[in-house]
Amino acid sequence: MSYLYEDRATAAEALMQRAADDRNDPVWTLAPLLEGPVVGNSFEWEREWRVPQDLPFSPAQVQFLTGPEEEHAAMRAYFVERAQEPDFMDYSNRPLIDLNWDNDRIREALLFP
Template identity: 40%
Template structure:
């Protein structure tokens, strides 16, 4: 996959994933456990078929965003956390993931998808259920707007496994960089688990500082 020049400020060569610890859990500890396990697991089902797909069809996905560096504060605010990681786009593609499609509600292609799903309602093995997690349908539903195309989302159906060398950089608040680096240095020298020596980035940094960190 071709890389975009760094001066294309509207584009990114990476996709980012934010992970929140949840009620009663520490975001730092949860993210460190993900780094240790080398696995991102789907939190729930996504896509145009979540209310129509047979339960056994498997619509759970891991979500990413290709919003460019310097604009991740929007994701940080929505996710409620600064912790996560990033992959190069080519890695996610190599694992079977990719950018999702947006089929706006009531458009002809949305209607075609509805007909395809209705025809496969009793068949969990129908091919349509392999693409529905990769399609979102922005629009107004029951008087409420569902419009998140600004996230420029990518997805991977099911869990995605990775090695430290697959990770482009870690998303960690700046005040935790030293602690995280010390943790991974100890893990490396004591052979206690995977160690991540890629760049560490605070998602609230400005674009120029992020690019500088990625180039060091």
């Protein structure tokens, strides 16, 4: 997948428009692999998740958790309740982040949980 920004997006659109009536044009081989940036779904958003092999880590290495802000209280209560179990990692003291927050709010949550 390639994300096209500004001039590259304009160039790709022009190539596809020129080939609109020619389904055998080579641009259609590339078209499924091209995407313009969409708010909340861009290269910057997805690249952290593209790991071509296992990514081993222990539960103790988890430094923060993510979820919708409106579910943070329920998540925290769940972690507190489950922390009493011997095989459950206590995440109740980990920062909770809503991925829809702006960078300043995320930074604040990570620095001052």
